[in-house]
């Protein structure tokens with residue numbers, strides 16, 4: 001049984017600011033205005049103390065705001081006054097003059113975005129990025145993903161994100177992405193909502209048509225003119241009628257959506273930045289005394305990285321090595337080629353060049369090979385001079401370090 005989750009962070013930009021200024025917890029806070037100078041001023045004025053000690057009454061208030069700025073988001077205490085995303089700040093000031101105003105810190109937001117997503121990926125690997133504060137997660141095959149309809153795993157993810165970042169999120173778990181997206185809003189903030197196929201009528205049909213992700217303001221207006229206001233109103237129409245009014249593709253899709261049908265997969269599309277292979281030796285090895293053994297390992301690492309690249313359909317341009325010495329010092333070197341490659345011989349040669357630029361007098365405990373500056377193999381020009389540039393390793397005239405008989409035999 002397919003179980004798909006949608007996870008969305010609570011009041012994300014505002015919550016990130018509250019981590020910096022915990023003294024504002026529980027207060028109405030809005031993000032907007034866009035001038036980082038607001039709190040630069042604050043930080044300078046209270047440079048003598050940690051930011052968490054800046055008194056609450058020193059923060060700028062919405063009532064003092066003048067300008068045409070728009071609110072990016074608001075904490076839940078501010079929302080109780082009717083303040084929210086996309087509202088003009090002057091208008092918001094009339095509703096909640098005592099709200100504290102802070103600008104957004106995009107670097108910080110991106111950092112937390114990466115961080116909460118990596119927490120999720122460690123628990124459930126099939127994750128689809130849907131922007132700065134939300135993801136879809138395929139629970140189907142994950143341990144605990146089916147228990148209590150997904151609630152057990154959802155709770156674990158919430159707890160893990162909170163422990164790693166101090167941030168809360170809300171999760172909806174449902175048979176598909178379409179319903180999960182709606183469900184994640186049901187119990188915001190810090191909530192979990194479980195929807196089963198049999199719940200569509202009770203939980204989905206009463207919602208306004210706009211709650212379907214894919215019905216925008218224009219379609220909403222048209223639906224209203226046709227006297228359709230809830231998702232149930234759409235579901236009550238025949239597929240043909242919807243096709244007649246909204247066209248073949250969109251009408252049919254709308255019918256499926258209203259009945260809670262959606263079989264889109266959760267697509268993981270994390271583009272790798274580099275691929276690497278490394279190995280820690282059973283015993284520390286010396287470049288000269290253990291040359292044959294090291295050479296074989298080195299060639300093997302290059303071959304494996306090349307296989308990884310080919311299997312995943314990538315080519316790379318920067319070849320690098322990593323060494324760790326017996327005293328745990330680490331050295332890295334890299335070299336950028338003038339063409340993309342996934343060829344083991346080319347990688348081996350470039351990595352060998354890098355090896356000549358490090359100290360090899362000391363024993364080694366780890367060796368790694370990395371290929372970076374990746375591109376999709378089918379996206380780079382077919383003229384890459386790969387074929388002529390890759391003679392068999394054994395035919396090299398200037399053997400690099402580690403190039404012992406073992407390595408040559410492996411390559412042959």
Ligand code: TTP
Pocket residue numbers: 008009010011012013014072073074085086132133188189
């Ligand atoms: P949302 O997830 O829509 O909102 P939110 O996380 O602030 O609140 P909720 O608890 O309801 O999920 O958006 C995520 C962030 O994206 C939000 O914190 C600020 C930013 N954002 C904009 O920059 N412009 C916008 O119009 C909206 C809606 C959000």
Ligand code: MG
Pocket residue numbers: 008009010011012133
């Ligand atoms: Mg959010």
Ligand code: MG
Pocket residue numbers: 008009133134
């Ligand atoms: Mg969101």
